[in-house]
Amino acid sequence: MDSKLTPNKKKKMLIVDDVEINRIILRDLHEDNYEVLEAENGKVAIDLLEQYGDKISIVLLDLVMPVMDGFEVLVYMNSNSLIQRVPVIVVSGENDEKKSLVSYELGASDLISKPFNADIVVRRVTNVVDLYAYKKGLEHRIENQVKILERQAERLKQSNQFVIDALSTAVEFRDCESGQHIKRIRLLTKIILEAAREYYPLTNEQIEFIVSASAMHDIGKIAIPDVILLKPGRLTAEEFEIMKTHTTRGCELLKTLDYPQGDEYFKYCYDVCRHHHERWDGKGYPDGLVGDENAVWAQATAIADVYDALVSERVYKSAYSHDDAVRMIVNGECGQFNPVLLKCLLKVKDDIYKMTQEHK
Numbered sequence: 001m002d003s004k005l006t007p008n009k010k011k012k013m014l015i016v017d018d019v020e021i022n023r024i025i026l027r028d029l030h031e032d033n034y035e036v037l038e039a040e041n042g043k044v045a046i047d048l049l050e051q052y053g054d055k056i057s058i059v060l061l062d063l064v065m066p067v068m069d070g071f072e073v074l075v076y077m078n079s080n081s082l083i084q085r086v087p088v089i090v091v092s093g094e095n096d097e098k099k100s101l102v103s104y105e106l107g108a109s110d111l112i113s114k115p116f117n118a119d120i121v122v123r124r125v126t127n128v129v130d131l132y133a134y135k136k137g138l139e140h141r142i143e144n145q146v147k148i149l150e151r152q153a154e155r156l157k158q159s160n161q162f163v164i165d166a167l168s169t170a171v172e173f174r175d176c177e178s179g180q181h182i183k184r185i186r187l188l189t190k191i192i193l194e195a196a197r198e199y200y201p202l203t204n205e206q207i208e209f210i211v212s213a214s215a216m217h218d219i220g221k222i223a224i225p226d227v228i229l230l231k232p233g234r235l236t237a238e239e240f241e242i243m244k245t246h247t248t249r250g251c252e253l254l255k256t257l258d259y260p261q262g263d264e265y266f267k268y269c270y271d272v273c274r275h276h277h278e279r280w281d282g283k284g285y286p287d288g289l290v291g292d293e294n295a296v297w298a299q300a301t302a303i304a305d306v307y308d309a310l311v312s313e314r315v316y317k318s319a320y321s322h323d324d325a326v327r328m329i330v331n332g333e334c335g336q337f338n339p340v341l342l343k344c345l346l347k348v349k350d351d352i353y354k355m356t357q358e359h360k
């Protein structure tokens with residue numbers, strides 16, 4: 001094959017020195033193994049670095065030069081993190097420990113004093129290039145491994161969510177609810193919490209956990225007898241007291257699971273399960289929490305649950321319209337709620353309506 005058509009696969013070396021004879025000596029030492037680029041001062045060197053970037057495998061850099069010296073080149077390479085990807089060996093006639101220290105502080109990998117031994121220069125260049133190549137390869141492998149772990153974590157999260165949704169939906173079906181109820185509760189809770197970030201410091205990760213936990217709000221209904229859970233008419237006072245225990249029974253169920261109870265996600269599940277029927281004025285159950293004694297995630301789930309119950313048809317009632325449901329919640333016809341969250345509800349009511357239409 002014609003050598004002119006063969007791509008140049010040599011690694012690139014940049015030699016920066018204002019003395020031409022020094023560049024010639026260094027080029028002669030390395031041109032068999034490298035495609036050598038030359039610069040007579042720091043400004044030309046930076047131009048070449050901007051052009052080739054980390055395609056350059058190593059820089060041999062003099063310190064004392066006109067126009068722009070070697071320190072300025074190192075500063076430039078630090079400013080764009082190129083020093084992390086392209087190794088620099090300082091080759092200088094300056095026998096100054098302070099300058100040597102500054103060179104190392106600016107990221108130089110090695111320092112060779114002039115006059116130099118040719119064999120030592122070749123060996124040290126090889127060592128530095130090989131070390132950086134190994135570092136790049138290791139970083140690449142780590143990046144790939146992180147991506148693999150992220151994909152595995154995402155699949156595990158999806159599996160966990162599937163189990164949570166399956167269990168929660170089974171409870172809802174037993175309660176003659178649509179399987180869409182759980183999906184709507186999660187979406188409603190997310191919309192409300194996203195709006196509440198103006199008032200409560202919630203991260204994306206926290207909201208993701210809370211939204212997942214909101215699906216567990218009625219898990220305790222699995223322990224409520226059918227004669228009460230499926231009763232078509234109004235419950236008696238005694239029956240309602242039993243129904244109310246779904247909050248605490250759900251928490252009892254959660255405690256039996258093999259899950260670290262100090263974990264943040266467990267806390268969200270526990271709070272939502274136990275406290276989604278608490279009210280702002282303390283007239284809720286089971287603990288009569290007042291105001292922000294109740295966690296905001298349980299409060300948000302409570303509003304989501306009440307809204308969805310109002311707009312959904314039940315054996316004992318017809319569905320209310322979206323506007324009526326919002327009005328009833330804001331006016332306190334369904335119990336007192338956090339004024340801040342009610343403000344958020346009004347702000348995002350159009351988004352809520354759109355969502356409920358998409359997930360009937």
